[in-house]
Amino acid sequence: MNDAFQELAVLDGRFSVEAFRFLYESLEEALRLAGKEDADGIDRHLTGQEVLTGMRSMAGRMFGPMAAQVWRTWGVNESMDWGRIVFLLVDKGLLSR
Numbered sequence: 001m002n003d004a005f006q007e008l009a010v011l012d013g014r015f016s017v018e019a020f021r022f023l024y025e026s027l028e029e030a031l032r033l034a035g036k037e038d039a040d041g042i043d044r045h046l047t048g049q050e051v052l053t054g055m056r057s058m059a060g061r062m063f064g065p066m067a068a069q070v071w072r073t074w075g076v077n078e079s080m081d082w083g084r085i086v087f088l089l090v091d092k093g094l095l096s097r
Helices: 004-011 018-033 046-071 080-091
Strands: none
Touching: 004 018, 004 080, 018 046, 018 080, 046 080
């Protein structure tokens, strides 16, 4: 998986490998917070808001008040950047729509 994240980061050039990894790893937190961790198939679908909520929760634990600054060092400057990363992961086949 890390190789795929590295490849995406290099090919796209906007975001660091850490951004891809963080988003991917925060999906479990998002599923838990949305009450969907035991769901299957389409029932596991997360909305953009649910993904962001999971990411904020995980970032708060990992980085505290420095979370936004850490994200900026990864090339993530606005919420839409996370959406761009999601679509890059979907295009690569690492996430499904």
